[in-house]
Amino acid sequence: MKTVRFFTLCLTLATAAHARIIYVDDDANAPGDGRSWQTAYKYLQDALADASDGDEVHVAQGIYTPDRGATVTTGDRKAAFRWNRAVIVRGGYAGLGEPDPNERDISRYQTILSGDLSANDVDVNDPCDLLTHPSRAENSYHVVGPCGTETELDGFVITGGNSNGIGSMPGVGTYGAGVYVGPETVRNCTVTRNSAWWAGGVWGVRNLMNCTIMGNVASDSGGGGHWWGREYVYHVTDCTFSGNSGKVGGGGM
Numbered sequence: 001m002k003t004v005r006f007f008t009l010c011l012t013l014a015t016a017a018h019a020r021i022i023y024v025d026d027d028a029n030a031p032g033d034g035r036s037w038q039t040a041y042k043y044l045q046d047a048l049a050d051a052s053d054g055d056e057v058h059v060a061q062g063i064y065t066p067d068r069g070a071t072v073t074t075g076d077r078k079a080a081f082r083w084n085r086a087v088i089v090r091g092g093y094a095g096l097g098e099p100d101p102n103e104r105d106i107s108r109y110q111t112i113l114s115g116d117l118s119a120n121d122v123d124v125n126d127p128c129d130l131l132t133h134p135s136r137a138e139n140s141y142h143v144v145g146p147c148g149t150e151t152e153l154d155g156f157v158i159t160g161g162n163s164n165g166i167g168s169m170p171g172v173g174t175y176g177a178g179v180y181v182g183p184e185t186v187r188n189c190t191v192t193r194n195s196a197w198w199a200g201g202v203w204g205v206r207n208l209m210n211c212t213i214m215g216n217v218a219s220d221s222g223g224g225g226h227w228w229g230r231e232y233v234y235h236v237t238d239c240t241f242s243g244n245s246g247k248v249g250g251g252g253m
Contacts, residue, residue: 019054022047025095026062031070037101044081044089044113045069053086058102059156060095061109066140067117075117077141078173080180084148089183092155106155106188115140115160115177115194127217127245130195136162141173143194145203147182155188163196164219175226176203178216186211195219199226201244207235213253214242221250 023040030042034050040060041047046069047057066072067079083089091111094103103109122135130136139162144153161177178194179186179202187209191201193216200216202208202225213224223244227234241252 022057025060027096043069048083051087057089059091060093063112080142081144086150088152090154112157115143142180145180151183152185153183158191161194209237211239217245220248221246223251225253
């Protein structure tokens with residue numbers, strides 16, 4: 001029995017010692033190694049590929065698209081920010097060029113995850129026009145997801161997803177343009193101006209906390225979000241749903 005207890009303690013200490021902070025800043029010089037702000041990764045995808053269980057990824061203010069990095073192809077609409085390890089990804093850091101790069105303020109240092117791969121999206125007056133506007137034809141099907149359990153996203157603006165495929169069941173390219181099946185916990189995020197056949201903003205997030213879901217649209221139902229399946233337990237806590245649209249039903253959720 002003593003041997004078993006000693007082994008468990010060593011394993012716990014080893015896991016804690018392994019946990020790292022990985023830094024990302026779109027002002028960094030590629031490729032970087034993510035070990036400090038001065039050597040930060042330029043692309044979030046590279047940090048996600050590097051991260052292991054227990055790590056945190058700290059992302060500086062800026063705009064990040066899922067088609068940039070060593071593991072993805074530029075312009076690929078199927079590219080999305082996804083990870084399966086127990087990693088927390090936090091936005092809102094001041095980053096390079098600021099007096100304290102570790103200062104965190106998600107309103108002041110806005111960190112945007114964008115599906116607008118060509119940076120050419122045109123503002124529309126009616127969210128219902130998002131799904132078919134020609135400037136969004138090349139946007140990512142999903143900005144974030146799918147992700148595994150024990151994953152967390154904290155402090156981002158998620159925008160520009162366009163799941164404009166056609167289908168009757170949940171799948172890539174049709175559901176959850178902003179966030180598609182995870183991360184398990186999404187907190188302190190704004191999900192806005194995403195469009196999908198079903199569930200424009202978020203689809204199937206287990207824990208949605210202190211988030212604003214606004215100005216998203218679904219061609220069918222669930223403009224702001226959609227949750228499916230009696231076998232799952234979902235929690236939506238202290239969130240605001242505003243100005244979302246579902247052409248068939250469920251404009252908010």
